[in-house]
Amino acid sequence: MLELLQDPLKAIEAERSILANYYRKRDIVFTRGWHQYLWDARGDMYLDCNTGYGVAFLGHCNEKIVTAITEQARRLLTCAMTFYNDARAKFLSTFSKLLPPRFGKVVLQNSGTEAVEVALKAARKITRRRGFLAFTGSFHGRTLGALSVTGNTKYRRPFEPLLTDVKFGKFNVVNDLDKLVTEDLAAVIVEPIQGEGGVNPATPEFLRELRRLTQERGVLLIFDEVQCGFGRTGYTWCFQHYGVEPDIFTVGKPLAGGLPIGVTVFSKDIGDVFEPGEHGSTFGGNPLTMAAAAAACELFIEENIPERVREISGYLVRRLEETVTGSRYFLRLKGLGLMIGIELRQSAEPFVDKLLREHKVVALSAGGTTLRLLPPYMITRKDVDEWLIPALERVLEVRK
Numbered sequence: 194m195l196e197l198l199q200d201p202l203k204a205i206e207a208e209r210s211i212l213a214n215y216y217r218k219r220d221i222v223f224t225r226g227w228h229q230y231l232w233d234a235r236g237d238m239y240l241d242c243n244t245g246y247g248v249a250f251l252g253h254c255n256e257k258i259v260t261a262i263t264e265q266a267r268r269l270l271t272c273a274m275t276f277y278n279d280a281r282a283k284f285l286s287t288f289s290k291l292l293p294p295r296f297g298k299v300v301l302q303n304s305g306t307e308a309v310e311v312a313l314k315a316a317r318k319i320t321r322r323r324g325f326l327a328f329t330g331s332f333h334g335r336t337l338g339a340l341s342v343t344g345n346t347k348y349r350r351p352f353e354p355l356l357t358d359v360k361f362g363k364f365n366v367v368n369d370l371d372k373l374v375t376e377d378l379a380a381v382i383v384e385p386i387q388g389e390g391g392v393n394p395a396t397p398e399f400l401r402e403l404r405r406l407t408q409e410r411g412v413l414l415i416f417d418e419v420q421c422g423f424g425r426t427g428y429t430w431c432f433q434h435y436g437v438e439p440d441i442f443t444v445g446k447p448l449a450g451g452l453p454i455g456v457t458v459f460s461k462d463i464g465d466v467f468e469p470g471e472h473g474s475t476f477g478g479n480p481l482t483m484a485a486a487a488a489a490c491e492l493f494i495e496e497n498i499p500e501r502v503r504e505i506s507g508y509l510v511r512r513l514e515e516t517v518t519g520s521r522y523f524l525r526l527k528g529l530g531l532m533i534g535i536e537l538r539q540s541a542e543p544f545v546d547k548l549l550r551e552h553k554v555v556a557l558s559a560g561g562t563t564l565r566l567l568p569p570y571m572i573t574r575k576d577v578d579e580w581l582i583p584a585l586e587r588v589l590e591v592r593k
Contacts, residue, residue, distance in 0.1 A: 201234035219549065226253025229572045231555060240580050242568040243555040247388070247420045250447035250531075251489055251498075252569045258450035258488045265484035272480050274301075274473070280480040284487040288456075291429050291490060295438055297461035301454075301478035305419030305445030306334030308455035309382070312441045313338050315459070315466040316380035316413045324378040325356070326412075328364040330390030330560065333382060333417055342382050345390065364390075365399045374406040380413040380441075385431040388420040391560025392527045392534025400437045407440075419445035419455070424493060424570065426530035427503040434529060449486040501570050506530045508574055512582050520589035527563070531572075535564040535585075544588050552584035 201222040208218075222234040229252060231239040244250055251258065265280055272278040285299070300311045317323060327333070331344035340349055341356035344364075349355060362373040364387065374381060381403055387393040407414040416439040421431040423444060428434055430442065440463060444456040453476075459466065476482075492498070510526065510533065517523050517535055522544075527534035537544065541558035548554040559565040568576075585591070 204234065219546075221549070228252035228255070229569050229576060237553060239549075239553040239555050240568075240572075240576055241555045242566045242572075242581065243557045244567050244569055245446075245451070246557070247425065247446045247532075247567045249451055250423065250425055250567070250569050251450050251492060252571050253451070255450055255489075255492065257492050258485050261484045261488035262450075262452070262481060265481050269480045271476075272478075273475075274478050278478070278480055278483070280483040280487065281478050284483040284490065287487050287490040287494075290494065292458065293430070293433070293438065295460050296442075296458050298459045298464055298466075300457040300459075300467075300472065302456065302474050303453045303476050303482075304334075304455045305417075305443060306336050306339045306455070307474070307477075308419065308443035308445055308457045309333045309339040309342075309415075309417060310336055311455075311457040311472065312382070312415045312443055313342070313380070314472065315441065315457070315463075316415065318466055318471075319463060320379045320411070320413060322377055322379040323358040324375070325359045326362060326373055326378055326381040327359060328362050328383055330364050330387050330393060331361075331382075331384055331417075332387070332389035333384075364393065365396050367396075367398050367402050370399075370402050370406055374403070374410055374412060376410045376412070378410075378412045380415050381407055382415040382417060384417045384421065385435065386421040386426065386529060386532055387560075388532070388565070389559055391536070391563045392532060392565055393560070394527065394529055395435070397435050397437075400432070400435045404437045404439075413441060414439040416442040418442050420567075421529075421532055423447050424498040424502055424530075425532050425567070426528075427499050427506060428530075429493075429499055431529070448489060449482050450489040450492075452482045452485045454482050454486055496570075498570050502530045505570070505572060505574070505577075506533075509533070509568075509572075509577050509581075512577055513585075516582055516591055517585055517589055519591045519593070521592075522589050524562075531566075531568055531570065533566040534559060535566070535589075537562050537564060537589075541565075547588045548584055552580075552587065554581060554584045 204222045224234050225232040231241050327342035329344045333339045333343050440460050448454050522537045524536040541564040557565045
């Protein structure tokens with residue numbers, strides 16, 4: 194281990210020799226993180242506005258979560274769901290405090306994709322129908338079921354044929370919905386804010402009409418909040434911005450402070466969906482992840498994270514409006530809270546690369562031409578003013 198730290202090339206070579214090539218890699222070896230910062234093997238410090246695709250929203254190595262993980266690791270790491278467990282009970286009790294009154298039962302999984310799979314399976318079982326409606330630009334995961342309702346064809350095409358009873362409508366086009374939401378559907382699945390698709394918020398009119406039509410026609414409404422949920426947009430759940438509640442929603446990425454987790458949440462009128470044996474997960478609900486997730490939920494409540502997000506995101510957006518709008522590459526700002534997209538006139542990847550290489554800012558792209566920022570909630574005004582904004586000004590060649 195020490196040898197790999199002393200020579201980053203050895204770490205790179207070790208991964209390349211064994212790991213299959215299914216990610217576009219950048220030749221940086223990150224070895225340490227704390228809150229909004231990362232350090233590479235050479236000791237260089239970075240401002241993290243990527244957070245592992247949104248996972249480290251509560252910060253890297255948050256002390257409260259690390260303490261919970263450490264204490265649980267000394268006690269019990271795994272416990273099958275056929276037995277009760279104190280760490281799991283603590284998580285469920287704390288998590289339930291964050292749920293709106295309409296919601297009750299949950300299913301515990303290991304990832305957002307798995308949570309989506311549960312939602313799709315449940316919808317078919319509840320309604321006894323086969324069909325699904327999803328939308329252009331959507332991203333719901335890479336397993337076969339979740340991939341089947343993902344709107345971006347570049348992800349689906351290599352693996353087709355997928356589920357055949359799926360149709361796609363145009364995101365945010367209200368006038369199409371009356372013909373699309375048909376009585377043969379099991380469910381409609383939608384992201385309140387499309388992440389991978391370009392940081393595209395749904396319009397209130399779009400979600401309200403979806404809710405009206407699905408209720409009228411006995412179709413379930415699923416909100417995928419794997420990236421946009423759990424405080425990132427300035428509300429606990431993104432759908433609370435809209436005053437529209439789904440029948441089922443999915444949670445993932447930041448919920449366990451960095452450990453793998455996925456949760457599918459059902460409204461109380463649905464209740465239990467599966468009979469014993471109809472669904473399961475070897476690692477879902479394991480004590481280590483449950484301890485981390487319980488600590489994350491406690492932190493969420495103690496820190497009043499949605500309020501913290503509203504304050505810092507309002508400042509960040511104002512600063513972006515004052516600066517990046519002066520770039521010849523700039524088209525528009527999108528998003529809510531700390532889920533921000535800077536839409537550009539060309540591919541965002543070269544700008545992501547420059548931010549990383551030249552200014553030690555870790556960002557990511559979305560939808561091809563959108564520069565996506567997913568910073569943790571503790572990013573400061575100083576980080577914004579002295580690091581992020583100057584970096585963006587230089588990379589986007591802002592006219593002053």
